[in-house]
Amino acid sequence: MQERRAATMGISEETFFFDPRSQGTLQQQIQEMVAQGILSGRFRVGEKLPSSRKLAAHLGVSRITVTLAYTELMADAYIFTRGKSGYFVSPDAPQSPKFLASHVPAGNGVDWSRAMGRRFSNVPRPDKPADWRTYHAPFIYGQADNTLFDHQNWRNCALRALGQREFDSLATDAFQQDDPILVEYIARHSLPRRGIIARPEEIIVTLGAQNALWIAAQILLTQRRTATVENPSYYGLREVLTPTRCKEIRVDIDADGLPPDAIPTETDVLFTTPSHQCPSTVTMPLARRQALMARAAKDDFLIVEDDYEYEMSFLKAATPALKSMDHDGRVIYIGSFSKSLFPGLRLGYMVGSEEFIREARELRSAMLRHPPGHMQRTTAYFLSLGHYDALLRRQGRAFHRRRNVMTAAIEEYGLRIAGSGSFGGSSLWMRAPDGTDTDALAHDLRAHGVLIEPGGVYFDDGLKPTNYYRLAYSSVSEDRIPAGIARIATALKNAPKA
Known part of the structure; x- marks a missing residue:
């Protein structure tokens, strides 16, 4: 099946170019290009090579030069010809020995231990096999x-978002803006269920909760500020706190989650998962939430609330979010559709004061502009048509x-x-x-x-x-x-x- 698919693909002449360091005649250099492409695995069995006319025009050589190169490659069983259809990679072509590297990365002369200002690859995380x-x-x-997933209705929503009438949502660069239908659903349906009232100017769509945590950390923290987190806590939070070089303090949770009295007075920003504490799944009681908000007001620190898995409250109704008790604008609320829909969606949102969200839009724009418009619109339809509930x-x-x-x-x-x-x-x-x-x-x-x-x-x-x-x-x-x-x-x- 793989060879049948490969046979329908063609190798573009634009993948060929002369290396100024190469030696030998033009014919020999073309032979080497094709042979190395096959040996490295870039050119696969059954794939069609460029015609001699196209390759000659692209390389700026005579057609007879390319034809002679192809003839030598056929003699060595690298390629074969199929009537008037052209030249193809042969199933009998030699293969590169497994002990040889198929690709030597550029930049081997760089001392990366000195060249990199920061490292991001040493954060421990769970090993989740792809299979x-x-x-x-x-x-x-x-x-x-x-x-459990509603494949048919998701497909219908995706097709609707791909329609001609929806072309702007699919193709337009929205700069810093998000899909208005999705933002409206979040404002009118998702947030009120958590006791939160917010205007569109106070909402930003993110690439999941991880992206939202990163944005919040980048805006709120510096090496002179202190972040307090739960212990144990979401391992991905360490990935976003480390680059800020802030001071990190961990507070042990108990049977009711994070104890407000244990929060250090030097805290500038508190990160918490009160709905279903990650990873212990503990839910913070209402009285403790109220005490936490009082402590935040007294010591004047901000709270980043990751409303983790609140949608999964199937035993009884979820407790109102911390953000619903926020009268000072000190809570930044994070929600996500990735857990409740599917993790590959990578779509979430963040709610905060208009001034904070304005900065969040600027930071997001510097990195990725906005999440893909088609995914936002597809999700908006899936939510608004009742399929999500x-x-x-x-x-x-x-x-x-x-x-x-x-x-x-x-x-x-x-x-x-x-x-x-x-x-x-x-x-x-x-x-x-x-x-x-x-x-x-x-x-x-x-x-x-x-x-x-x-x-x-x-x-x-x-x-x-x-x-x-x-x-x-x-x-x-x-x-x-x-x-x-x-x-x-x-x-x-x-x-x-x-």
Whole structure:
């Protein structure tokens, strides 16, 4: 099938050019271009080469030079001719030895340890294999279940957004502006459900919550300011705080989330996930939310509220957002459609004072202008036509059933839940026996078709426990949960203790 697809593709003459450093005749240089393209894997079996006329015109040589080069390549079985259809890469062409590098990157003479002003690649994060669907029990967080998604209506919304009448939303550079239909839905439907009233000037669309966190951190923090975060907390938050060079203080959560009394007085910006604390799933009670807002007003610090998974409150109604209690404009609210629709969407939003959002638009514009117009308009239609609410109800029912099956299996096999989220959510926060290395446990379980998420990446590096892990039920079917939990229990019994 791959060769059949490749046979319909053509290699552009624009991929060929003479290297001033090359030696030999023009004919030999053309032969080398084609041979190296085949050996490196850039030119694949069945792909059509440029005609001798086109390649000659492009390179500025005579046609006979190209023809002679092609003739030599046919003699060496690199290419073949098919009647009057032209020249094609031969299935019998020599292949590059596997021990040879197919590409030598430019810039090997650069000392990158000195050239780079900052590094971003040393932040720990969970290992989520790309082939997770092939595992029997993939208890990994944040992946979509295609059996629950409304494919047909999403396709209809996408086609509508691609229509001629919608051409401006698809093709126009909106500069700093967002899709008005999407912003209107957020203002009139999403935010009021969280007790928030906001004008369009106070809303910005982002590429998911991660992008929103980055924008907020860049605007609010400097190396002279202090950010306070929960411990444990979302591992991606470290990625956005580190480049600001701010002072970072971690505060341990308890059974009700972040304790307001434990927040340092030197705090300039507090980052919190009160709806479903990440990763423990704890929901902050209303009284504590009120106490937190009072503390913020007293010590004059800002709050970045990541309203994590509030849509997954299928056990009971979600508690009002911190932003709904904000009378001073000190809360910056972040929401996302990526968790409730599908993670590949990468679409979220941020709400704050008009002055803050104006700066956020300027910063976003410097990096990416705005999220793609077609994705914004497709999402706006999916939301406004009621498909989103129907999807949330369907997901809630399915997650509720899976949660019941999982908690029953956990009880049967004697595993310990550290945090279950009294409002719902899509995962359970687990605690293995003291001394258990859940990184090693996760590695061993892969061989038995089970994926879990070790919890060490969510904790402060200095005091990092090794025995926490997360089990998500968003993308694993009910019938596979009990066997998966049983395999975890068996692996825990056999796991070495420190």
